[in-house]
Amino acid sequence: MATLYSECPMANARDIRQHLESLVNAAVRDAVAAGDLPDVALPEAPLERPKDAANGDFASTLPLRLARAAMKPPLEIARAIAAHVPADPSIDPPTVAPPGFINLRLSAAFLQRQIEEVIASGASYADLALGRGKKAQVEFVSANPTGPLHVGNGRGAAIGDALASALAAAGYDVEREYYVNDAGTQTDTFSDTLYARYQQLFGRDVPIPADGYPGEYMVELAGEIKREAGDTYLSPPGEAAPAALGQLGIRLMVDRIRETLGAFGVHYDQWYNEKSLYDAGGAFQEVMALLRERGHLADREGATWFTSSELGEDKDNVVIRSDGRPTYYASDIAYHYDKFVRRGFSLVIDVWGADHHGHVSRLKTATGAIGGNPENLQVLLYQLVVLKRGGEVVRLSKRGGEIITLDELIEEVGKDAARFFFLLRSPGAQMEFDLDLAVKQSSENPVFYVQYAHARLASMLERAREQRLSAEDGDVSRLTQPQELALIREMMRLSDVIETVATTFEPQHLPHYAMSLATAFHAFNDAFKQQSDPSLKVITEDEALTKARLRLVLAAKIALARVLGIMGMTAPDRM
RNA sequence: GCCCCAGUAGCUCAGGGGAUAGAGCGACCGCCUCCUAAGCGGUAGGCCGCAGGUUCGAAUCCUGCCUGGGGCACCA
Numbered sequence: 226m227a228t229l230y231s232e233c234p235m236a237n238a239r240d241i242r243q244h245l246e247s248l249v250n251a252a253v254r255d256a257v258a259a260g261d262l263p264d265v266a267l268p269e270a271p272l273e274r275p276k277d278a279a280n281g282d283f284a285s286t287l288p289l290r291l292a293r294a295a296m297k298p299p300l301e302i303a304r305a306i307a308a309h310v311p312a313d314p315s316i317d318p319p320t321v322a323p324p325g326f327i328n329l330r331l332s333a334a335f336l337q338r339q340i341e342e343v344i345a346s347g348a349s350y351a352d353l354a355l356g357r358g359k360k361a362q363v364e365f366v367s368a369n370p371t372g373p374l375h376v377g378n379g380r381g382a383a384i385g386d387a388l389a390s391a392l393a394a395a396g397y398d399v400e401r402e403y404y405v406n407d408a409g410t411q412t413d414t415f416s417d418t419l420y421a422r423y424q425q426l427f428g429r430d431v432p433i434p435a436d437g438y439p440g441e442y443m444v445e446l447a448g449e450i451k452r453e454a455g456d457t458y459l460s461p462p463g464e465a466a467p468a469a470l471g472q473l474g475i476r477l478m479v480d481r482i483r484e485t486l487g488a489f490g491v492h493y494d495q496w497y498n499e500k501s502l503y504d505a506g507g508a509f510q511e512v513m514a515l516l517r518e519r520g521h522l523a524d525r526e527g528a529t530w531f532t533s534s535e536l537g538e539d540k541d542n543v544v545i546r547s548d549g550r551p552t553y554y555a556s557d558i559a560y561h562y563d564k565f566v567r568r569g570f571s572l573v574i575d576v577w578g579a580d581h582h583g584h585v586s587r588l589k590t591a592t593g594a595i596g597g598n599p600e601n602l603q604v605l606l607y608q609l610v611v612l613k614r615g616g617e618v619v620r621l622s623k624r625g626g627e628i629i630t631l632d633e634l635i636e637e638v639g640k641d642a643a644r645f646f647f648l649l650r651s652p653g654a655q656m657e658f659d660l661d662l663a664v665k666q667s668s669e670n671p672v673f674y675v676q677y678a679h680a681r682l683a684s685m686l687e688r689a690r691e692q693r694l695s696a697e698d699g700d701v702s703r704l705t706q707p708q709e710l711a712l713i714r715e716m717m718r719l720s721d722v723i724e725t726v727a728t729t730f731e732p733q734h735l736p737h738y739a740m741s742l743a744t745a746f747h748a749f750n751d752a753f754k755q756q757s758d759p760s761l762k763v764i765t766e767d768e769a770l771t772k773a774r775l776r777l778v779l780a781a782k783i784a785l786a787r788v789l790g791i792m793g794m795t796a797p798d799r800m
Numbered sequence: 801g802c803c804c805c806a807g808u809a810g811c812u813c814a815g816g817g818g819a820u821a822g823a824g825c826g827a828c829c830g831c832c833u834c835c836u837a838a839g840c841g842g843u844a845g846g847c848c849g850c851a852g853g854u855u856c857g858a859a860u861c862c863u864g865c866c867u868g869g870g871g872c873a874c875c876a
Binding site for chain 1: 802803804805806811812813814815817818819820821822823824825831835836837838839840841856857868869870871872873874875876
């Protein structure tokens, strides 16, 4: 089979664009040399992917950009360049279209060869070397362990985990991290609330703190501790809560969060405790000394300030309160010092809820001040989720009345559907999560559409196995139907999608791509099964054609499974 | 007051200088003697928030305004 394609050396989806650009550039040089085109400076004109497949696979807008300088109508320039594009096995002869596009269409031979590329790559299909093994860290969710995760945290989990997977596919050495806020004021409030609930179980009439956590889960947590440890944590009436109780409560909450995320399919490499920043030899002391040394700290009004206004911020910010306790901001500076300087990540992504927006700029400024490169810190903000139930909008709040936990969501709609929906929207857009709709779990749910395509691909291969048909020696040059070639084109886009996600940090391209890949498959499948001509079925009487199609089916399954995997979804063989 | 995000089909949202602006859902019309119809084909539905500007070309970039959300703590 190798000889069949030996005339097609650039047969690789990854660098076809570059190859085609070089063809166009060569054509321009030849056109100039032949006197068909004036010798003017060339503007940047990367090849585009036409929206409409009728316009080919790639298009150059060079003639449009060249028109003014060359003082010629763009269409004329397009013809001149197109005429000089050298013959190449990867493309059909170029065409031109008004007002001045040069359209390039990949050849059937090139497309067919992609099937072999996909199968040869297998599970690593569409992997890129963009990251070149550089260390990247994605920190996400990192919700305070003062309550169960809610639906909004689920959005952060889906985004962060998919982003981490996409970066790994793009060649980064990726670590997933959860930052456990176990040292701040909210932790104290949590402890006080827990102790109040705990005492209530022993008949003491104590209220929970005014700014405490009123949720029922705190009562359950106290009950759990009482069952396990009895009155071990009970101090004499009126005395403060024993520190050990708060620590135990936090530990139990973190366990619960870890379980929830596990059920969501998210697994971390590292659970990083804020507290450890303050250990002997921890990052906090070191970074404060560094800031002091560099003249970024000022003591006034009894507090210690980071003089960020000197570095372009609107104002200075307190890092150590007048009572001696560090602020959250101080923790975060130390934490990012640890990420960049101590651990040496060259790309750090923080996935935060949009309510942390005000914190972004000053953290970047601080990152620069402590020896990190702010450009390598990407803070990805996602808008909070607006829940809708029964047409009614429900705001998410850990302190408010109604909480929909992530556990409940997973229970009701499944982790695959939940993840898909969360990824579907760009992080910056407020999204509406219609619980009634999601709970339906009907065909309206696009996640089934994508997974069903995978199940169908699997069942075709299964059917072929039953009939002792192997895809091993299929000759893909038999595949010339438009639906077959369209499916290959769609498979080829995956590396582009991964590159886009890994460079723009916009995971919504993943589910959108998955849907169009599934659509291309369904069109392929249906085209053949609906027709009366049995030779058009995937599994036909023509054994050679059948084997060729099975090869395509195998490749399509690999591509679809890959994108599902990056999204953290399962790729079912049966539904 | 200042900063950030959003405003695109009835609904939820993609697209973010190029060719007739897309998808899903909803509506309407077709398609299973079946390799899963959880599917496919088709129709209807848009001054891309408003007004200027830049450009050969603007939903996309710039300016201003309107609307919704978020932020501007010795909270996190």
